[in-house]
Amino acid sequence: MPRARRSPPPDRSGGSPTRWAAWGLALALTGAALAVLIWRHLEEPGPSAVLLQEDPRRETSPSEAAPAHPPPPAPSARPSDVEALSEDLHEERVTLASGVVVEEVDTDRPWVCAGEPIHLSARVGGEQKAGAVYRWIWRGAEGGAELHPGAAIAWTAPKTPGSYGVHFQVCQDLGGRRVGVLAERTVAIDVRPCGAVESQEAEPLRIGVVQRGQGSFTFQALYQGRETVSEYAWDFGDGASLNTSEPAAEHIYPLQDLGPEKVKSFQVRLRARWAGGKTHEATAFALVRGQPVSKGEELPPVTLEISRWHPRPEGGWQSALSVRGQGEAGTGADIQWDRVERILLHDDGRTETRAHSLDEVITFDERLAHGGFRGQVLVSAAEATPDVRQIIDVLHGHDKAGKEVTVSWTPYKRDPSPLPSSEGERPASK
Amino acid sequence: MIRITGALLLSLGLLCALPTLAHADGLSTIPYGDNCWGSGTDADRDGLNDDCEYQLAYWFMPLLWFDSGESGYGRRPYYAVKNISFSTRTLQVFYMDTFYDDTGVTTGHDGDPEFQIAEVHYSAGKWYLDWMYMSAHRKSVCDSSAWYSYSQLEYDTAIDTRNAYRGWPTLYVAEDKHATYNNLSNCDKGCLYQDYCSRYAYQYLDTSSRLVSRNVGSTGVQLINRVVYNNQTEYLLDDVEFKGWDDQALRPNSEGYRRHLNDFGF
Numbered sequence: 001m002p003r004a005r006r007s008p009p010p011d012r013s014g015g016s017p018t019r020w021a022a023w024g025l026a027l028a029l030t031g032a033a034l035a036v037l038i039w040r041h042l043e044e045p046g047p048s049a050v051l052l053q054e055d056p057r058r059e060t061s062p063s064e065a066a067p068a069h070p071p072p073p074a075p076s077a078r079p080s081d082v083e084a085l086s087e088d089l090h091e092e093r094v095t096l097a098s099g100v101v102v103e104e105v106d107t108d109r110p111w112v113c114a115g116e117p118i119h120l121s122a123r124v125g126g127e128q129k130a131g132a133v134y135r136w137i138w139r140g141a142e143g144g145a146e147l148h149p150g151a152a153i154a155w156t157a158p159k160t161p162g163s164y165g166v167h168f169q170v171c172q173d174l175g176g177r178r179v180g181v182l183a184e185r186t187v188a189i190d191v192r193p194c195g196a197v198e199s200q201e202a203e204p205l206r207i208g209v210v211q212r213g214q215g216s217f218t219f220q221a222l223y224q225g226r227e228t229v230s231e232y233a234w235d236f237g238d239g240a241s242l243n244t245s246e247p248a249a250e251h252i253y254p255l256q257d258l259g260p261e262k263v264k265s266f267q268v269r270l271r272a273r274w275a276g277g278k279t280h281e282a283t284a285f286a287l288v289r290g291q292p293v294s295k296g297e298e299l300p301p302v303t304l305e306i307s308r309w310h311p312r313p314e315g316g317w318q319s320a321l322s323v324r325g326q327g328e329a330g331t332g333a334d335i336q337w338d339r340v341e342r343i344l345l346h347d348d349g350r351t352e353t354r355a356h357s358l359d360e361v362i363t364f365d366e367r368l369a370h371g372g373f374r375g376q377v378l379v380s381a382a383e384a385t386p387d388v389r390q391i392i393d394v395l396h397g398h399d400k401a402g403k404e405v406t407v408s409w410t411p412y413k414r415d416p417s418p419l420p421s422s423e424g425e426r427p428a429s430k
Numbered sequence: 431m432i433r434i435t436g437a438l439l440l441s442l443g444l445l446c447a448l449p450t451l452a453h454a455d456g457l458s459t460i461p462y463g464d465n466c467w468g469s470g471t472d473a474d475r476d477g478l479n480d481d482c483e484y485q486l487a488y489w490f491m492p493l494l495w496f497d498s499g500e501s502g503y504g505r506r507p508y509y510a511v512k513n514i515s516f517s518t519r520t521l522q523v524f525y526m527d528t529f530y531d532d533t534g535v536t537t538g539h540d541g542d543p544e545f546q547i548a549e550v551h552y553s554a555g556k557w558y559l560d561w562m563y564m565s566a567h568r569k570s571v572c573d574s575s576a577w578y579s580y581s582q583l584e585y586d587t588a589i590d591t592r593n594a595y596r597g598w599p600t601l602y603v604a605e606d607k608h609a610t611y612n613n614l615s616n617c618d619k620g621c622l623y624q625d626y627c628s629r630y631a632y633q634y635l636d637t638s639s640r641l642v643s644r645n646v647g648s649t650g651v652q653l654i655n656r657v658v659y660n661n662q663t664e665y666l667l668d669d670v671e672f673k674g675w676d677d678q679a680l681r682p683n684s685e686g687y688r689r690h691l692n693d694f695g696f
């Protein structure tokens with residue numbers, strides 16, 4: 001609890017010795033404060049490690065529109081910095097010999113405005129070490145150490161411009177508060193003072209990242225200019241690329257090589273090109289994480305994909321359906337499909353079930369092995385009446401052994417109308 | 431002159447005190463930091479303080495939005511906590527929703543073992559949500575389960591101002607089937623478009639007990655397994671069916687939590 005202080009009496013002495021003493025005190029304190037600031041900045045990596053790159057927000061001509069290169073990180077962490085941070089983290093740092101290598105640190109921008117985020121993503125190679133974990137550590141707001149797990153981080157820059165060290169480490173728990181460091185690398189971040197026009201919100205081109213499911217993303221080009229963009233060139237960071245005329249792209253990252261719960265960061269680059277040839281570029285990161293693979297369990301006999309329904313010219317709705325039998329890999333080889341039950345869910349809670357042959361609701365484009373097929377699911381306008389909120393199709397069949405196989409999907413669903421929140425269901429306070 | 435000196439000192443003080451990092455995120459309500467590791471009682475022998483496990487499970491317990499047509503709110507949630515790493519100050523909380531029933535038109539069954547896993551870490555006085563795994567018909571033909579990083583999640587700070595970005599998340603519960611999603615759009619696509627969510631009624635995951643005395647431990651060190659409720663018995667950690675304390679004749683039962691706990695190493 002700070003103690004209350006009495007206000008000093010007003011200074012009425014003019015050019016008295018007291019006045020000179022006050023000036024002296026002020027100058028001394030100024031010097032001390034500046035010394036503290038300089039010392040604090042000297043604690044961070046020096047200017048030699050500052051990442052100075054071209055401003056990505058400026059326009060580029062076609063000839064100079066090369067992808068933004070990641071800034072070169074400093075070759076290694078300064079032991080004094082990281083050791084001090086370990087002390088502040090109340091842990092015992094143990095440097096371990098290993099073949100683990102921090103190959104590179106990618107960023108979405110070469111420098112950052114004070115108070116804004118910069119995305120850092122480390123690439124680790126060399127020896128794979130069981131139990132290795134990744135983390136970032138840096139000097140925090142109160143002077144203590146801050147920590148963030150993972151190979152990627154959205155690091156928020158301090159509000160004071162300068163050069164700041166952020167340390168990436170590959171670590172291993174050694175028991176108790178002992179932390180083994182297998183590899184590490186320091187990145188010096190150039191934090192600059194910015195006006196409103198230089199802030200990230202004012203950048204002409206940014207990428208919005210929206211995850212749609214496991215490994216599935218939608219990327220949106222957020223362009224604020226007046227010019228008409230003729231083409232968006234997307235590089236998804238996994239070797240795949242796509243050119244679109246629309247300011248959005250969807251991409252599914254392959255996860256089969258990603259171990260259970262392992263995280264991978266993909267650097268997504270976008271180049272928007274104007275009719276006149278000028279381009280803008282933007283970078284973002286997509287984070288994906290693997291799921292555990294079930295072992296010794298029965299696989300579903302089929303896999304299904306269905307597109308969202310779209311209107312048919314003659315009325316009603318249509319969806320693209322793909323059914324693939326798992327064949328020898330699964331248990332339901334060569335499935336014979338018998339019928340479709342179409343269930344209509346009404347607003348008043350009624351359900352209405354209608355039996356159909358497959359041909360009545362599906363037009364087949366291609367027959368596939370093991371009972372699979374590709375086709376179009378049709379919903380008539382007479383079925384999707386205004387009081388029907390959802391339709392569910394249940395496809396019934398059986399495998400060679402006579403075991404029943406049932407799968408279902410929705411070929412039409414009315415958009416939910418906005419509903420008022422139920423006041424009676426307000427949660428109790430935590 | 432004193433005024434000039436005072437202003438100068440104040441300016442310098444503010445300059446020196448300027449935070450080098452501005453955090454408007456994370457939870458500062460949890461009375462544990464990295465003393466969560468290696469302190470206090472540790473009944474499940476995972477290296478984590480038991481009360482810290484409870485505090486984290488409680489504070490990161492998600493807020494759930496239910497649809498207007500929901501007919502199966504009933505549940506009795508439990509949780510388990512797993513130590514990930516002291517080096518990264520990271521652990522995971524496995525929320526066992528234990529809905530009594532799946533009342534879906536085509537999927538109805540007794541017991542509905544949907545779940546979520548929150549991965550959180552501690553740094554400089556705050557705990558942060560890093561990842562959330564949401565089960566959505568896991569291991570079925572229409573499995574829509576996924577990990578989402580914190581930036582892909584919603585956080586409601588209006589209902590409770592102690593919440594923040596990277597605090598406890600807002601999730602959307604599929605009508606009657608209880609798959610969970612990070613937003614309405616992903617729910618709409620869930621389970622081959624069969625899932626249906628809306629913002630009708632919201633509740634925290636555990637509305638009654640606030641997860642007090644609901645730590646099941648782990649499959650290796652079991653603190654709670656056999657639970658008798660409504661004169662019916664469930665074994666939460668065994669590889670047996672889960673009937674939601676509501677074993678009705680002529681309704682199928684669900685497979686239990688064990689296979690999911692095994693897969694995620696709890």
